[in-house]
Structures are given as C-alpha cells and as structure tokens.
Amino acid sequence: MIKKTIGGIIPIFTAVFIPASAGAADLMLAQEYKDQEIAGWAMSEKLDGVRAYWDGKHLISRQGYAFTPPKGFTAQFPPYPLDGELYSGRGQFEQISATVRSVSSDWRGIRLHVFDVPKAQGNLYQRLAVATQWLKTHPNAPITIIPQTKVRDRQHAMDFLKQIEAQGGEGVMLRQPESRYSGGRSSQLLKLKSQYDDECTVTRHYEGKGRNAGRLGAVGCKNRHGEFRIGSGFKDKDRDNPPKIGTLITYRYRGFTRKGTPKFATFVRVRTDR
Numbered sequence: 001m002i003k004k005t006i007g008g009i010i011p012i013f014t015a016v017f018i019p020a021s022a023g024a025a026d027l028m029l030a031q032e033y034k035d036q037e038i039a040g041w042a043m044s045e046k047l048d049g050v051r052a053y054w055d056g057k058h059l060i061s062r063q064g065y066a067f068t069p070p071k072g073f074t075a076q077f078p079p080y081p082l083d084g085e086l087y088s089g090r091g092q093f094e095q096i097s098a099t100v101r102s103v104s105s106d107w108r109g110i111r112l113h114v115f116d117v118p119k120a121q122g123n124l125y126q127r128l129a130v131a132t133q134w135l136k137t138h139p140n141a142p143i144t145i146i147p148q149t150k151v152r153d154r155q156h157a158m159d160f161l162k163q164i165e166a167q168g169g170e171g172v173m174l175r176q177p178e179s180r181y182s183g184g185r186s187s188q189l190l191k192l193k194s195q196y197d198d199e200c201t202v203t204r205h206y207e208g209k210g211r212n213a214g215r216l217g218a219v220g221c222k223n224r225h226g227e228f229r230i231g232s233g234f235k236d237k238d239r240d241n242p243p244k245i246g247t248l249i250t251y252r253y254r255g256f257t258r259k260g261t262p263k264f265a266t267f268v269r270v271r272t273d274r
Contacts, residue, residue: 047169050083078138086100090168228262
C-alpha cells in the first residue's frame with residue numbers, strides 16, 4: 001500500500017466530438033521496425049500530429065469520432081477516403097491536439113497530411129497520385145501529400161532517421177509500396193524511431209487505479225529536463241514495492257514534449273551503481 005498523493009484530475013481542455021455515422025474506420029496500423037529487409041520500400045517522416053481519416057463526408061479520429069473543424073475546412077476535400085495526420089509543424093503536438101479536439105474556429109496552419117488513399121486502386125504511389133491529381137483542381141484544400149522516398153538499404157533509412165531527428169522530427173515511417181491498404185496492425189507498415197535512456201530521481205508516489213488500486217500507479221521524477229511522471233514499464237513487484245523517494249532510476253523515452261519533458265517515459269530499472 002502506498003500513500004495517496006493525487007486528488008482529482010484537472011482537464012487541460014474540453015474535448016468535443018460528434019460520433020461519426022460510420023463509426024471507427026478500420027485504420028492500417030504500424031508495427032515496429034526490427035531490422036526487417038526494407039530495400040525498395042517507401043519512407044517518409046513520421047509526423048507528430050493527430051491521426052485523422054477522411055471518409056468522404058466526415059473527418060474522423062482513430063477512435064471513430066468526427067472532428068469539428070471550422071466551416072469550410074473540408075469543403076474542397078475529395079469524395080473518397082484519405083488517411084493522414086492533422087499537423088502544423090514539428091514540436092506542436094500539444095497545440096494541435098488541443099485545437100482539433102475542442103470547439104475551435106482557429107485551425108490556422110493545420111492541414112491534413114496524407115500518407116495513403118485507402119480505396120484507390122494500385123500501389124502506394126498510384127494511390128497517392130489520385131489525391132495529387134485532385135489537388136491540381138482544388139489547390140486551396142488544406143491537404144498536403146507526404147513525400148515518399150525509395151529506400152536503398154537499411155543504412156539509407158537510418159541516415160534519414162538521423163536527419164529527421166536532427167531537425168526535431170519524431171521518426172520515420174516505412175511502407176511496402178506494392179501492398180494494399182488493409183486495416184489493423186500490418187507488417188507492411190513499420191515505424192522507425194530512436195529510443196533514449198536517461199536517469200531521474202524519484203520525488204513522489206502516485207497511487208494507481210483499477211487493478212493497481214492500493215499500489216503504485218506512477219512515480220514523480222525530476223532531472224535536468226524538469227519534473228514529470230512515469231507510469232508505464234513497472235512490473236507487479238515494482239508496483240508492490242516501488243522505488244523509494246530519492247532513488248535514482250533509469251527510464252526510456254522517445255523525444256520531448258513542447259515543454260521539454262520526456263515523451264512516453266517508461267521505467268526500466270532502479271540504478272544501484274550510482
């Protein structure tokens with residue numbers, strides 16, 4: 001049992017969604033890159049935005065809810081599906097998320113960055129060409145086709161990843177261009193990202209909920225990046241006997257939030273050598 005240190009949850013914005021008539025789209029989801037053979041694949045920057053699916057009538061979230069964009073935002077969208085990310089630039093995920101998930105008439109700078117045209121015929125390049133052709137006659141549509149680069153070999157992809165990360169990007173998406181668009185987790189769509197390890201000092205314990213009620217839910221941590229929480233990566237034994245306050249722990253993360261704190265921080269182990 002650990003001492004409860006949280007009261008309620010403070011919402012940072014009011015999310016407003018309208019259920020889409022067709023429900024959640026069966027989106028194609030990526031697996032992680034684990035040194036598979038990718039020569040000849042298509043690669044592009046993994047945008048740190050909000051996933052969105054245009055079904056021809058509604059702009060739908062991954063969970064199946066219709067976004068509420070400003071009037072006219074989708075007026076020049078095509079009558080067929082597009083899959084992509086609502087995105088306005090690197091390092092702006094929190095702002096994008098807060099904007100598109102709330103009642104807001106200000107979507108300035110936000111565009112649907114398209115990485116596939118699910119119902120079109122042909123390979124990836126041919127499917128994207130359909131949307132490219134549409135934009136020639138609808139140039140004011142807030143749609144961008146994400147550029148795709150043919151992968152020469154693994155090193156080519158790793159060099160591209162380094163380039164993207166050096167520019168503040170999140171990672172790389174790898175697509176088998178001859179594969180069809182299919183719903184669910186697919187081996188034909190891979191995500192390539194770097195993981196980083198760092199240390200922080202435990203400052204607080206937060207009690208868990210549900211199956212973790214009465215034991216550790218998350219720890220508060222502090223290091224040169226500031227104060228943040230880590231709630232994943234703990235085994236049952238760690239939750240029953242959490243790292244003591246003042247303990248140095250190792251965590252893994254993938255990049256930083258706009259505020260400079262680690263994103264997707266995951267507990268790895270207690271440091272016993274320092």
